[in-house]
Amino acid sequence: MTLKHPYLLFLGDAVDQLAAKTANGVARWRPGWCVGQLRLEDCHADVGLTDMDLKQGWEAGARTLVVGVANRGGVISDIWMQTLTDALDLGYDIASGLHTRLNQTPHLRQKAAALGRQLFDVRYPEQSLAVGDGKRRAGRRLLTVGTDVSSGKMFTALAIEAEMKTRGMAADFRATGQTGIFIAGSGIAVDAVVADFISGAAEWLSPENDPDHWDLIEGQGSLSHASYAGVTLGLIHGSQPDRMVLCHEPGRSHMRGLPGYPLPSLKESLKMNEAAGSLTNPECRVCGLSLNTSRASDSEAERLLKSAEDEVGLPAVDAYRQGASRLVDAL
Amino acid sequence: MTLKHPYLLFLGDAVDQLAAKTANGVARWRPGWCVGQLRLEDCHADVGLTDMDLKQGWEAGARTLVVGVANRGGVISDIWMQTLTDALDLGYDIASGLHTRLNQTPHLRQKAAALGRQLFDVRYPEQSLAVGDGKRRAGRRLLTVGTDVSSGKMFTALAIEAEMKTRGMAADFRATGQTGIFIAGSGIAVDAVVADFISGAAEWLSPENDPDHWDLIEGQGSLSHASYAGVTLGLIHGSQPDRMVLCHEPGRSHMRGLPGYPLPSLKESLKMNEAAGSLTNPECRVCGLSLNTSRASDSEAERLLKSAEDEVGLPAVDAYRQGASRLVDAL
Numbered sequence A, B: 001m002t003l004k005h006p007y008l009l010f011l012g013d014a015v016d017q018l019a020a021k022t023a024n025g026v027a028r029w030r031p032g033w034c035v036g037q038l039r040l041e042d043c044h045a046d047v048g049l050t051d052m053d054l055k056q057g058w059e060a061g062a063r064t065l066v067v068g069v070a071n072r073g074g075v076i077s078d079i080w081m082q083t084l085t086d087a088l089d090l091g092y093d094i095a096s097g098l099h100t101r102l103n104q105t106p107h108l109r110q111k112a113a114a115l116g117r118q119l120f121d122v123r124y125p126e127q128s129l130a131v132g133d134g135k136r137r138a139g140r141r142l143l144t145v146g147t148d149v150s151s152g153k154m155f156t157a158l159a160i161e162a163e164m165k166t167r168g169m170a171a172d173f174r175a176t177g178q179t180g181i182f183i184a185g186s187g188i189a190v191d192a193v194v195a196d197f198i199s200g201a202a203e204w205l206s207p208e209n210d211p212d213h214w215d216l217i218e219g220q221g222s223l224s225h226a227s228y229a230g231v232t233l234g235l236i237h238g239s240q241p242d243r244m245v246l247c248h249e250p251g252r253s254h255m256r257g258l259p260g261y262p263l264p265s266l267k268e269s270l271k272m273n274e275a276a277g278s279l280t281n282p283e284c285r286v287c288g289l290s291l292n293t294s295r296a297s298d299s300e301a302e303r304l305l306k307s308a309e310d311e312v313g314l315p316a317v318d319a320y321r322q323g324a325s326r327l328v329d330a331l
Helices: A017-029 A054-059 A078-090 A106-115 A153-166 A178-184 A195-205 A229-239 A266-277 A298-312 A325-329 B017-029 B054-059 B078-090 B106-115 B153-166 B178-184 B195-205 B229-239 B266-277 B298-312 B325-329
Strands: A007-012 A034-039 A064-067 A093-096 A119-121 A140-146 A171-174 A214-217 A243-248 A285-291 B007-012 B034-039 B064-067 B093-096 B119-121 B140-146 B171-174 B214-217 B243-248 B285-291
Touching: A007 A017, A007 A054, A007 A078, A017 A034, A017 A064, A017 A153, A017 A178, A034 A054, A054 A078, A064 A078, A078 A093, A078 A106, A106 A119, A140 A153, A140 A229, A140 A266, A140 A285, A153 A171, A153 A178, A153 A214, A153 A243, A153 A285, A153 A325, A171 A178, A195 A229, A195 B195, A195 B229, A214 A229, A229 A266, A229 B195, A229 B229, A243 A266, A266 A285, A266 A298, A285 A298, A285 A325, B007 B017, B007 B054, B007 B078, B017 B034, B017 B064, B017 B153, B017 B178, B034 B054, B054 B078, B064 B078, B078 B093, B078 B106, B106 B119, B140 B153, B140 B229, B140 B266, B140 B285, B153 B171, B153 B178, B153 B214, B153 B243, B153 B285, B153 B325, B171 B178, B195 B229, B214 B229, B229 B266, B243 B266, B266 B285, B266 B298, B285 B298, B285 B325
Parallel strands: A007 A034, A007 A064, A064 A093, A093 A119, A140 A214, A140 A243, A171 A214, A243 A285, B007 B034, B007 B064, B064 B093, B093 B119, B140 B214, B140 B243, B171 B214, B243 B285
Antiparallel strands: none
8 A cells, every 4th residue: 555646635624723633744744745735615724735626736746635634533524525526536546544434435436446546544454464473674673652642653753764864864754553654655554453463564564674774663552551552562562673762741640541540650661661672672772752842831841851861861852842863863 | 242052063074183172172161052063074073072963953952053173274164064054044053263254155144144043253353342441340350361372371261260160259251262252152352353442352351340250361362472462461451350370381492483582481471461460450460370281291290380389489280180279279
């Protein structure tokens, strides 16, 4: 599954900016792949691209219409259907990360089949996977992990990729979630694979490579999260990471979605992740911290970063404010 | 998904005794549910039940034909088809743990639908699952874990259930694999659920119960196995076990299927499992060991058990040779 780019980002009738966060991520990290945004009436989001209709997008080179908007329930809205249908007619493939599948929407499936277009439901892995075999492979790999879910793992992996590319290093971001897949143009939503194949999916995703090539693998979940830790552990084992970056949002009162579950300390989380990583890569270690300090003032952020560095003795950055330069230095 | 019993066990044209190990397990642990065995010509297995044809089985009370035989590839053999078809005609439901689904075999699906029979593909979970919520629930739970896969986790959980029932304790075996599901009459193959729902499946499987009731949950995989540890961790978190029994087969040169990966020591494995369990149940601890000493002589087995007890300071039994009495004492 590889998405054709450039993309036209479909924002539909997004109720607010947050509803278009997928489009936002793609526009931020792959501006060169995005020719514009397509907004319907009543769209309350704007990701800063040129507004285009389907025809203008096509003429600007777009070949995939990316559904970059989510609504309650993750369904394909009736209001979008005319646009999606017209897109297929014009020549576009369509890619979506919604719960409801394009491929299970009879009208779209039939039309796409008749016209020879592709419908990509990136939430649902299509690859035929094998069970992980744990065999060591060449190439270097870095995996982002977190004290909790939604702690900046995708953002951090992308910031590291960007920094490495700036430095002329060989590097590829490897996507394990929906937004990441749009950004990478390929990948596997590892939380959606059959449980037996989690580590196998991670092996497939970051295959053998040149000895100086870095895969920057997007982490999922957290070893400390009672709902998702199984996904995280399989991803760690299959990724065989040489290095990890531990992502953290200071100030959370409990694990996301789990009242009563406190966050682990940075030190505990670091130790737990290194222990898990050492099974398939004895050299695995955490080389730095990535803090999401978006709710803090500049001076407060500085204090939080300093405090985290003192606690674990590793460089800590806010990748959003500062980029990932010090993390790449720490490799 | 609850299977109707009694069962008639279908051994087909099993090439050897091992090919009928599912039937063997069911016959051993649920003799009262098995009216007999049905063997075709060229069957080289025998699980010690009365040989019956479909009609005799039906008259003896059987209501589900359990496919207790596996062949290469896990397909539904053409040679079995007449028997399966006749079984539906006579009134049986059919249950199978094969890779190929009864429900995707058009002839069987159509016939079952027309006659109102059920086809159970126990390898494929059908329950609509939720993400695990980590909420503490009443009732007591014991989970079997292992230094490696295939180390006696199902057998041990069943031996503990049998011992508890003998003592008049309230106890239920909870099945997480195919043979276990036939034995329990229900359950979920947790390695086959979507990865996001592993812990949710374990929560569903061992729901709130009376304070003195024990769920004996069949473990899967091993935290030390690079292919399957994600499944194991999610199962541990969702089970919220108060107690674990650590299963081990002495003498293995490496983790099953993973040459180059040594087994953890008993102490390491114990510590790792207790640490994982403590996330959702701070009282979680390993209370005993279950060793598979089937390759050892009586005196050698005794030495192995003594040595394991000395190493970790907990009772060690071979549940096959001795039953689980000392494990239940250790609760």
